[in-house]
Amino acid sequence: MxxxxxxxxxxxxxxxxxxxxxxxxxxxxxxxxxxxxxxxxxxxxxxxxPACSKGLLTGxxxxxxxxxxxxxxxxxxxxxxxxxxxxxxxxxxxxxxxxxxxxxxxxxxxxxPVSPPGWPVGEPGLHVLHDIEDAFALAGALREARRVAVVGAGFTGCEAAYVVSSLARECVIVDSNPQVMTRAVGAVTGGLVADSMRHEGVRMRLGRRVRTVSRSRRGWRLDLDDGSHVDADVVISALGExxxxxxxxxxxxxxxxxxxxxxxxxxxxxxxxxxxxxxxxxxxxxxxxxxxxxxxxxxxxxxxxxxxxxxxxGQRPAPAAPLQPRYWSDLFGLRIQVCGRLDGADDVEVTELRPGRRDIARGGMVAVHLRDGVARGVVAVNAPRQFTTLAREMRAAGPVARPRVSLPAAQTSHQRRLSLVG
Structure with missing residues (x-):
């Protein structure tokens, strides 16, 4: 052409x-x-x-x-x-x-990046994490920090918390939702991932909002909407874009x-x-x-x-641009993979790969999001084979078709299935 x-x-x-x-x-x-x-x-x-919250941040x-x-x-x-x-x-x-x-x-x-009005972003110890310069500045601050607060528990916030924990720093996450990564992986999977993060030592202040951010003798003080507060040497704002x-x-x-x-x-x-x-x-x-x-x-x-x-x-008709969301992350020993669209109104069918384990996410799980019995999205944690099978079926059906998908019979015979509403 x-x-x-x-x-x-x-x-x-x-x-x-x-x-x-x-x-x-x-x-x-x-x-x-x-x-x-x-x-x-x-x-x-x-x-x-994406390297800004991963390899560049860790060095x-x-x-x-x-x-x-x-x-x-x-x-x-x-x-x-x-x-x-x-x-x-x-x-x-x-x-x-x-x-x-x-x-x-x-x-x-x-x-x-979005930060609440009045937050003194850019002052020493108060960081956003969006571009290379942000990653450099934050990486330097983390070397001297002992306690780090991450405000926002989306993908970026959780990946930052993983880096903080890997550096043996105390970490606390604050988010208004009762689970982590709500928009990215859905409420059901987000709750199970939050459980895994707690097991790894991350302190959770979920379902809470930050009212004010102020300087203190210890660095920064975050006053929350329940009257409690969080002290930190470094604050990372990860409140979306x-x-x-x-x-x-x-x-x-x-x-x-x-x-x-x-x-x-x-x-x-x-x-x-x-x-x-x-x-x-x-x-x-x-x-x-x-x-x-x-x-x-x-x-x-x-x-x-x-x-x-x-x-x-030019002015000629052009093909439409169909797009099926696909993304992934590795954190706290969890391989998280997503394909399709997730919505809070979806029905969610969860399959545990190792039933009975206390840490369901680490043991492996698949969550299929359905609307009127039809699959719209799939989330897998530590289940790459199952995710690949389901994602291929969804993509093979093409736009709008929204295929009915299920785990292969050979894989479901030893798995316990739960029906949950997201």
């Missing part, structure tokens, strides 16, 4: 993460011969962001180990943050005062929760603009429902590729 210079000469990609790199690679693979300019807000080359990885390698001929410009957009003249304006004209624009700005659409205003497009796109990732309301990654909100054909976002690493790669194909299609 060769594209004439008069069709698309200049493509600008705003962002330099997984979605941006995937889009550039796909443009190159499809034979685009024009200029590709990638504007990155950070000084570092594109890198694997087992160097920055070069986390770099994303790519072969596309891209003009990468670091330290450029988009500040405004002229959709009529097709120009992106950056904080450096530069102007970048485009024939096609890919928005892959990802998300920014919001799509980075600050430079895209309502006069351009719907930015209510990311950029509203059609099924093919075209940003609605503007011409020759597509979006990919955590910043995109689109009707996922896999589920055939209202627009939503998917902010996982694999999703960013697949959306970047799809957005590039849509942009090259």
């Amino acid at each position: 060769r594209h004439r210079a008069g069709d698309l000469d200049r493509i600008v990609i705003v962002g330099a993460g997984r979605a941006a790199v995937a889009a550039a690679e796909e443009l190159h693979r499809l034979g685009f011969t024009g200029a590709i300019t990638m504007l990155g807000g950070e000084a570092h080359p594109p890198y694997h962001r 087992r990885q160097r920055p070069a180990d986390a770099h994303l390698s790519f072969s596309a001929p891209v003009r990468w410009l670091p330290g450029r943050t988009a500040e405004d957009l002229d959709v009529t003249r097709q120009i992106v304006y950056t904080q450096t005062g530069e102007e970048f004209e485009y024939d096609g624009l890919i928005v892959a700005t990802g998300a920014k 919001r799509p980075d659409t600050s430079w895209f205003t309502a006069r351009h497009a719907d930015t209510g929760d990311g950029l509203l796109c059609d099924e093919s990732l075209r940003v609605l309301g503007v011409n020759r603009v597509v979006a990919a990654g955590a910043v995109a909100r689109w009707p996922n054909p896999w589920y055939g429902d209202a627009p939503g976002r998917c902010d996982q690493w694999i999703a960013a790669l697949e959306q970047g590729q799809a957005a590039a194909r849509t942009l090259l299609a």
Whole structure:
């Protein structure tokens, strides 16, 4: 697929993460011969962001180990943050005062970390964990810390708690939910993972909110909504992220929760603009429902590729971008794998691989999330074979089909099955 210079000469990609790199690679693979300019807000080359709460934080990885390698001929410009957009003249304006004209624009700005108003983030001992610079700063602080508080028990918060525990530091997690990783693995699995973390010595203050954060003689004091408090040398804020659409205003497009796109990732309301990654909100054909976002690493790669194909299609119809969420993590001796969509209203069928064990998650378990008896998602902990079988069945059925899946008979004969409501 060769594209004439008069069709698309200049493509600008705003962002330099997984979605941006995937889009550039796909443009190159499809034979685009024009200029590709990638504007990155950070000084570092594109890198694997999940490494920030894993290898980079522990020191087992160097920055070069986390770099994303790519072969596309891209003009990468670091330290450029988009500040405004002229959709009529097709120009992106950056904080450096530069102007970048485009024939096609890919928005892959990802998300920014969220911290409560008034929190003195950036003061010594109070950290967020989002990018490489955050990981470096936190890794240095952990070397001298004795007690660490993690506020937020999502994937990032739990991975940070794992690093803290591996460094033999006292760790306490505070979260408003009664279990950990509620959004990522569901309430049922999150409760079982929380039990495993307690067995590993992590103190849990679940179902609690932080009212105030203040300095104390011991470092930091977190006052909770039940009148109790937590003292810590280091506080890690891991309260989630919001799509980075600050430079895209309502006069351009719907930015209510990311950029509203059609099924093919075209940003609605503007011409020759597509979006990919955590910043995109689109009707996922896999589920055939209202627009939503998917902010996982694999999703960013697949959306970047799809957005590039849509942009090259121009005004012609472009394939929809179906996406089935898939992600994983290793922490506290638990291999956690997820495929599909999880919802608090799902029925959840749990299978224990080693019935009778006190630590159900460590012994191995599979949780199938069902709606009206039809599987929508599967979560496995220390059950890689079973997860692979179920995930393959779900993916083989394709978008919208939502297959009925069950554990193979040869594997269920020695397992106790429980029916739970999530």
